[in-house]
Amino acid sequence: MVSQLISAVKDGRAPIAVWAWPAEIVWIWIWSVGGGILVWRWRSLPWLLVLEVTALGTLGVLCFYGLTQSQWVPLVPTAFGFLITSASVAVIVVNNAKLKMQN
Numbered sequence: 001m002v003s004q005l006i007s008a009v010k011d012g013r014a015p016i017a018v019w020a021w022p023a024e025i026v027w028i029w030i031w032s033v034g035g036g037i038l039v040w041r042w043r044s045l046p047w048l049l050v051l052e053v054t055a056l057g058t059l060g061v062l063c064f065y066g067l068t069q070s071q072w073v074p075l076v077p078t079a080f081g082f083l084i085t086s087a088s089v090a091v092i093v094v095n096n097a098k099l100k101m102q103n
Helices: 002-011 021-041 045-068 076-102
Strands: none
Touching: 021 045, 021 076, 045 076
């Protein structure tokens, strides 16, 4: 933090800005819902893996771009929300498929 302030004064750069708390919540929520929708919509494991890796890569690129524009975009909580929601929906989908097969 101190080095950021010194660098901002020395180089004339703006310090890194953070989003408001509600904006971060909405960002994380959108990515989490997106992860759940991916799993619910595409049931093929190879396609799902490609889509999940692509989505996480896109998230990383967006966060890096935000950092280059002096914006702090939450990466880790968003990625965790995305993965946890994806895994939860996958468990629900598999359990529902098993119940349908038993009936």
